[in-house]
Amino acid sequence: MKFAFIDRDVLPSFKRLFVAVSLLLISFLTGTSFYYLHEGFSLVDASYMSIITISTVGYGEIFPLSPAARLFTSCYIVSNLIIIAFGVSTLTSYLFGGEVNKMLNRYKMNREVKRLKDHVIVCGLGRNGIKACEELARAGTPFVVVEANTEVLDTFPYNIGSSIILGDATMDHVLIKAGILAAKALITTLPSDAENVFITLTCRELNPHVRVIARANEESSEKKLMRAGASRIVKPDTLGGYHMAQLITKPVVIEFIDLLSGVTNVDMQMEEIRYENIAQKYRNLTIKEMDVRNMTGVSVIGLKMPDKQFNFNPSIHDKIEEHTTIIVIGSNEQISTFNKKYCN
Structure with a gap:
């Protein structure tokens, strides 16, 4: 895009x-x-x-x-x-001076946003918002950015590609223009907890089924965001301090986590594959029967069943049943091979 x-x-x-x-x-x-x-x-x-x-x-x-x-x-x-x-x-x-082209582009992008489905809306282009956009772009997930401050756009990395709506994300018509009715998720990263709560409430009213990831700065805001309907709460300051402390207490573990999260340039990543995305002939088979490791080189490191805890380091005899999500780890090439062979 x-x-x-x-x-x-x-x-x-x-x-x-x-x-x-x-x-x-x-x-x-x-x-x-x-x-x-x-x-x-x-x-x-x-x-x-x-x-x-x-x-x-x-x-x-x-x-x-x-x-x-x-x-x-x-x-x-x-x-x-x-x-x-x-x-x-x-x-x-x-x-x-290009004004006509700009107007035509706005019209074209409005049409493209209206056609989007199962995309992500990112509210706010601060440091957290930009990082979220970079990760979504890296994963190939379509997304739309909502930002009210035109000066903030100077810090936006244009190379990642996106549609940007200039407007207040707390307003219903702005979220509707961003495609909230057809979106699968919304990420709100505004520095004001009150605005994040209001956006979450507005989002929930417009689309009760959308997944909302909200930023919280204060401990007292966490419960308010949950009551407003946020699916997950992220506290950047808390995570940052926790991460820095563990760089001392568990440096190798954190290095491994950074490797998996894409912070480093090492060719290694984790991927989740839902049951419905697996090819029909591989459904309801055990990990051993699928022979994932030998066929693609990736390793299955976890299974997530609905309403159950994560099954870390699953046995080769565990079956990939309906509604199961598989978590695999491997290089980009190995992940690509897995998707081509085992997914629809």
Whole structure:
């Protein structure tokens, strides 16, 4: 997906053009009214006088003007020179400055977002939001970003590709524009816990089935977010301190976890595969019968059954039953081989 901006509304894109046209129209009506009411011209003659004055074509006066009319016309010419200059610069910027292309891109991206399904919405482009976007892009998961502050966009890594909606994520219409009705998950990373709670509530009201991952800064906010309907709570400060402490107490373990999480550049990753994504002929078989290790090189390190705890380091005799999620580990090439052979 190409990177593009989707503004709060289409109208702001036409703001300068709208102002320029409005100024020309007001100037025309002002001149016409003056010549019609003050000089007694007919409506046609007054309109003609206004047009030739605005356009500065240099035609002579169609009727002799009074001293007051000459003073008005002089001021009228100067003011219209300014209006015409503004209008020309605005039109030039739209035709040659890329504004038309930007508007077409906004329209195109609006259509693309409307067609998205099972995507992720990321609210907020702070440090956590950007990292979430990078991971989603790496995994090939389609996502839409919602950010209210245009200055924050300067820190966004354009190369990861996304649609960005400029707007307040606490507003219903902004989340609807981001495709919340068809999204599978929402990540809210705003620095304000109150806003994260409000976004979670709004999200739950619009789509009760969406998975919500919310950031919390204060311990007291965790329960509020859970009551609001958050599926999982992430506390970056707590996780950061915990991680730093374990770099001392368990450095090798943390190095291994970093390796799996993609923090390092080592070609190794974990992947989860749901039962419904497994090819029909491999369903309801044991790990031994699937022969995953020999066929692909990946290792099955965990199974997750619905309403049950994780089965870490499962036995080769454990069966891949309905609603089971398999967690495997291997290189990118091995994971790719597994997906090609064992998945639909």
